Amino acid sequence: MSVALLTAEQARAKLADKNYPAQQTYLAMYSTWWDGIVTEPGMMVVPIDDHLVHRGDGVFEAIKVVNGRVFLFEEHLRRLENSAKLIGISLPMSLDKMKSIIAETVTAVGVKDALLRLYVSRGPGGFTTNPYDSVSSQMYLVVTTLKLLPSEKYQQGVSIGKSSVPPKDPTLARIKSCNYLPNVLMKKESVDRGIDFTINVDEQGNFLEGSTENIVILDQDGFLVRPPLHQILKGTTMIRTFELAEKLVKSGKISGIQERNFTEADVKSAKEVMMIGTTLDVLPVTVYEGSKIGSGSQGPVAKELNELLREDMKNAVLI
Known part of the structure; x- marks a missing residue:
């Protein structure tokens, strides 16, 4: 067989070895799928059968942190909630819990300036267009460095x-x-x-x-x-x-x-x-x-x- 059949351990090792320039800006990721935080860019992944991946079926926000302060935090989260509601996705947690997890994830990498990329997906469960195939909505948060214009x-x-x-x-x-x-x-x-x-x-x-x-x-x-x-x-x-x-x-x-x-x-x-x-x-x-x-x-x-x-x-x- 010319294509390697990888074990789970081998696949994880390959993920950890993958690197490209943009990853230098990826600081941390929280996922409800794991209920935890990772800081290794190669491990910042989502299930391939999440509707977010194969249908673009999810909503997102980009939120700025400047000098340790989250700008327009409430406004971004309310828009996220409204966008999810308009396409029939229930948030996987309350906004208060979401705020707490965001704060913990940012704190975990110890930065004062960052861009928060927050996603709520329909969730994994199949490759059809049927939204009811998904097992449950998921939240993915990626903390990246904040790149400002000159x-x-x-x-x-x-x-x-x-x-x-x-x-x-x-x-x-x-x-x-x-x-x-x-x-x-x-x-x-x-x-x-x-x-x-x-x-x-x-x-x-x-x-x-x-x-x-x-x-x-x-x-x-x-x-x-x-x-x-x-x-x-x-x-x-x-x-x-x-x-x-x-x-x-x-x-x-x-x-x-x-x-x-x-x-x-x-x-x-x-x-x-x-x-x-x-x-x-x-x-x-x-x-x-x-x-x-x-x-x-x-x-x-x-x-x-x-x-x-x-x-x-x-x-x-x-x-």
Whole structure:
């Protein structure tokens, strides 16, 4: 026989020996399937017949820990709970227990800054599309190093373009599911094009969202505008940024806050365009399809919103 028939011990040894650069950022993993924590990257695995793997049948959140504080902890967990509910998955534990396990897993690796990748799956039990084949829902938590963008990106801004990938149906767009094929194709598209992000657009030409980040604009009248939430993922960082933006309304630095459709023409004429996300915070956009946006560098509103957001992180939940 040319292909080795491995014993369980041999398979475990091979898993431990597997290594590639990205694994250097994998710090720990908790799994309900084991009810324990591992710190060996090669052992950070899930059952192949978990619906998460072969159907993308699960939900997830990416949560940031900065200086030992979990930013928007409650908001992320509530969105996870809501996403799971919308596709009929029961959480394998209460949110309070989930918080406790997250804290223990982060503490186990002794880091102050991290990105938490939290998944709730339908669970293992078969390879069909029948969700009732799964034995029970599972939770997988992976703690990774937090990789921040260089400061130059915030000063010089980033480039965006229009995506050719069709947007998700509004019902699915509002669920943070693990079926992220359109998002993957959008990221591939931006890398292939040599730009930072692409934004998908609906049939009416309205801009929606990026691969994993929200787009907002400061229009010519000074209004901070986000797309309607019924057709995009309700970004936790974007929502918090808009709450903080009320300070700019009160000080007269912006005219107000709006939730409405905007098109390519609005993006091109905007005073400022911003991408907002968990790992991005508030990132200025200075080029759209090769054309300069605004001043061509970080605008005053993007700068102040980013400062407000980072100051807000200092008051987040302490692990």
